[in-house]
Amino acid sequence: MIETDGLVHRYDETAAVDDVSLTIDDGEAVAVVGANGSGKTTLVRHFDALLEPDEGSVRVDGRDVTEEPVYARTRVGMVFQNPRDQFVAGTVGADVAFGPENLGLDRTEIDRRVDEALAAVEMAGRGDERIDRLSGGEQARVAVAGALAMEPDHLVLDEPLVGLDRSTCESVLEHLRSLSASGTGLVVVTHDLRDVVDLVDRVVGMGDGRVVLDAETERALDRLDEAGVRDPRC
Numbered sequence: 001m002i003e004t005d006g007l008v009h010r011y012d013e014t015a016a017v018d019d020v021s022l023t024i025d026d027g028e029a030v031a032v033v034g035a036n037g038s039g040k041t042t043l044v045r046h047f048d049a050l051l052e053p054d055e056g057s058v059r060v061d062g063r064d065v066t067e068e069p070v071y072a073r074t075r076v077g078m079v080f081q082n083p084r085d086q087f088v089a090g091t092v093g094a095d096v097a098f099g100p101e102n103l104g105l106d107r108t109e110i111d112r113r114v115d116e117a118l119a120a121v122e123m124a125g126r127g128d129e130r131i132d133r134l135s136g137g138e139q140a141r142v143a144v145a146g147a148l149a150m151e152p153d154h155l156v157l158d159e160p161l162v163g164l165d166r167s168t169c170e171s172v173l174e175h176l177r178s179l180s181a182s183g184t185g186l187v188v189v190t191h192d193l194r195d196v197v198d199l200v201d202r203v204v205g206m207g208d209g210r211v212v213l214d215a216e217t218e219r220a221l222d223r224l225d226e227a228g229v230r231d232p233r234c
C-alpha cells in the first residue's frame with residue numbers, strides 16, 4: 001500500500017504538490033491524470049523517495065519512505081518517461097539484472113527473474129543485445145522489464161506510451177493488463193486518459209498540485225473537465 005499524508009513539494013516558492021493525501025491499495029490500477037505541470041510526476045517520484053517532502057509524509061506498507069528508501073524502491077517499481085535516463089548497463093540482460101543483483105539474490109534467482117521479465121515484454125533471448133542499438137519501443141520494453149524483475153507490488157509508469165508507435169503501444173498495454181490481472185498494482189501517469197481507460201479501476205486527477213478528482217473510472221469519465229483532461233470517449 002502507498003499512502004501520502006498532507007504531502008507538499010515546493011520548487012522554490014511554488015507548491016508543485018500541495019497537500020495531497022492519497023491511499024493506493026495493493027493490486028489497484030490507478031491513472032494519475034491532469035494537464036501539463038499539474039504535479040503528476042512530482043507526486044509519484046515521492047513514492048520512491050526520489051524527492052523529499054517539504055511537508056507531510058509518504059509511506060509504503062506503513063514504512064516511511066524517507067527513512068526506508070530501499071524498502072520503498074523494492075516494493076514500488078518506477079519506469080520513467082525517457083527510458084534512456086534509467087539504463088545502467090550496456091546490454092539488455094545486464095541492465096535488467098541490475099536491480100535483482102542489488103537485492104543480493106543468488107544467481108539462479110536473478111537469472112529466473114531476468115528471463116521472466118524479458119519474456120513478459122517479448123524480449124526473450126535478447127539479453128546479450130546492446131541497448132543503444134535498440135529502437136525506442138524496444139528500449140521502453142527493456143525499461144519495463146527492469147522494473148518487473150524487481151517483482152514489485154506496484155509498478156509506476158510515467159507516460160509509458162509517449163513516443164511509441166501504435167503496435168508497440170498496444171503490446172505494452174497488453175502486458176500491463178496481464179500484470180494487473182496477476183495482482184501487480186499499477187499507477188499510470190498520463191496527460192491523456194484515452195489509452196489507459198480500459199486498464200484502470202480508478203482515476204486520480206491533479207490540478208495545480210492538488211487532487212481535484214478521485215473516482216472509479218466509470219464515474220471519473222463524467223468529471224474529467226475538472227482535471228483538464230480530455231474525455232477518451234470524444
Ligand SMILES: Nc1ncnc2c1ncn2[C@@H]1O[C@H](COP(=O)(O)OP(=O)(O)OP(=O)(O)O)[C@@H](O)[C@H]1O
Pocket residue numbers: 011012016034035036037038039040041042043191
Ligand atoms: N526540477 C524542477 N525545478 C523547478 N520546477 C519544477 C521542476 N520539476 C517540475 N517543476 C514544476 O513543477 C510543476 C509540476 O511539474 P510536474 O512535472 O510534476 O507536472 P506534471 O503534471 O508531471 O507535468 P508534465 O505532464 O508536463 O510532465 C510545474 O510547474 C513544473 O514546471
